[in-house]
Amino acid sequence: MEKDLTTEAKIKEAATRVFIAKGFNGCSSREIAKEAGMNVALVNYHFQSKSHLFEVVVATVMEEFVFSMIDVFKSDLPLISKTRIFIEKEYDFLSKHPDIPGFIINELGKKDKTFFERINFIDQIRETKIYDEVHAAQEKGEVRKMDMTSIMLLMMGNCHFPFMAKPMIQTIQCIDDKTYQNQLTLHKQYVTEMLVNYLFPTNK
Amino acid sequence: MEKDLTTEAKIKEAATRVFIAKGFNGCSSREIAKEAGMNVALVNYHFQSKSHLFEVVVATVMEEFVFSMIDVFKSDLPLISKTRIFIEKEYDFLSKHPDIPGFIINELGKKDKTFFERINFIDQIRETKIYDEVHAAQEKGEVRKMDMTSIMLLMMGNCHFPFMAKPMIQTIQCIDDKTYQNQLTLHKQYVTEMLVNYLFPTNK
DNA sequence: AATTATTTTAAACAAGTGTTTAAATTTTTG
DNA sequence: CAAAAATTTAAACACTTGTTTAAAATAATT
Structure with missing residues (x-):
């Protein structure tokens, strides 16, 4: 290998x-x-140095992390399909790299802000014009009118949290890895339905 | 002080x-x-020892952490009200202690499982009979039929993630503490509406 | 093939780690 | 008040930390 x-x-x-x-x-x-x-x-x-190695690692991990996101954002699909595919891809990626969200959120939360800014994944997201697309859809009444921050929190929270909280939930619910993994497959469908229904109120 | x-x-x-x-x-x-x-x-x-002090601290923090939950679960209110109040109280608690969810999930994810089991907050939750209550409501068709694990993930994820992800979201969205805090107040309402609508499909 | 540059190694550095010791101090007890 | 117990202190313990040094081994160049 x-x-x-x-x-x-x-x-x-x-x-x-x-x-x-x-x-x-x-x-x-x-x-x-x-x-x-x-x-x-x-x-x-x-x-x-150890710090520099860490920065290199974080940058690479972050890149991999936002790559699938960017890909979906850039695609030529209606927002509702993007939403479904986004969730699908996030769960796919996180099934392979379950520890990454926790790593990013926790390790980078402790570092100073400049550390975060040195890794420019923000521009990458903005370049996809996803913000404009959502805003336009909101004006047309296709997407619920809410701040982009809240949309991100809803999408990311419902995708990442199940992986970050795995050890805790497993202990509370007394379930093994296999059972939890199956539960996640179910959960992905719940999350998709819930988010699509909520974010696209006029749909169906 | x-x-x-x-x-x-x-x-x-x-x-x-x-x-x-x-x-x-x-x-x-x-x-x-x-x-x-x-x-x-x-x-x-x-x-x-440092380890023992850490265990004492974690136990106390966890206790404080589940205390408000338990309180809501035990109350004599319909599930839909419990859901609303649960979210309300979680956001209240987390506004005062925003770093606790990340602390619990991340620090305890790295420790061995026995560490988690030494702190018995699981029994405390079970004693409230909240599981039975939800199950009964599901049989009556009042609550969407889904595993308790998924319900927990939806509830906790949408409450805790906005606080855990604060540094990341702030960097992505370029917003200060005050703005983010205001956004959270809004977000709490979105989350409440979304979860209530999804978990109680027959309601309204 | 000889020389230069690059890579790898083992050893050492000072600083910081968790923990313990034994003496000094304070508090409690009789 | 004196003796005993509990608390606080400074110093030391052995060990690990990130980093550096200088010599050895390998590769590249002329």
Whole structure:
């Protein structure tokens, strides 16, 4: 799997795994080096410092994270289809990377604001013109009139929270991984129906 | 404010602040001691170890966290009112303690499962018979038939996520604290309407 | 093939970690 | 008030932390 990777790529890959699992403060440079099968000094030789390596990892993870979003936003589909596909794709992505939302929200919440701004995924979203599209649809009465912030909170919250809260919910409900995963498939349908009904009141 | 508190209480209070803000690995015993105006050794004299102090803090925070929930569940009101009041109280509580959901979900997700089970808030919830009440209402067709896990995810997700995601959303939307807070008041109403409509389909 | 540049290694650095010790201080008890 | 118990302190413990150094090994260049 990690045979023909360069040293730099190996370290970055290992760092991504470890950072996501344990957070910036929850792991050491030596742990990352060991995970990559390397020496500690190599990590700093290729990435200058633990902080810098972290920034590189976050930037890459964020990019991957918004990539599927952007893709849906840019597509030439009616907003209601975009909504359905957005949820579908989010659940797909999060099933493969369940720890990423928690990682992003929690690790970046603790860093200073400049850290967040250094990673410009905001422009990427704006470039899709999704805001204008929603606004136009609101003017036509197709989409419920509410602030873009609330729409984002509804969409993201109902997609990400089920993955972030997994350990807690599993403990409360006493259910294993398999059961929870099946529950998520059901939940995705509930969320889709609920959000579509609420955001597109005139529909059907 | 913290004048007539005992040493133990002062340490616990300081530890709660620091742990919630920075996480278990994000702070040191000395930092907690300093925040409490104490010596490092005092922390371990009163709480044995950093880990134990953390467990005490988590237990207390969790208790406070589920207290308002329990209160609503036990009340003698129709489910639809309980739903409305639940959301209302959650937003109230979270406005005062916005960092708690993230703290609970993230810090406890990294700990082993036994840690979670040591804090028995599960029984507290079960004792309110809220599960039976929901199930009975579902049989009568008053509440949408869906798993309790999904209901919890919908309720908690739409209440907690807006607070957990605050730093991220603020960066994306470029809005200050005051604006975000106002947005949350609006959002609470949206969430209430959406959830009530979806969970109680026969209503109105 | 010899020289230069790049990569990798082991060792060391100072600073910070959680925790413990033993002495000093305060409070409580008889 | 004196003895005992509980609390607080400063200092030290062994260990880990991120980072650096300088030598060794490998690769690239002439």
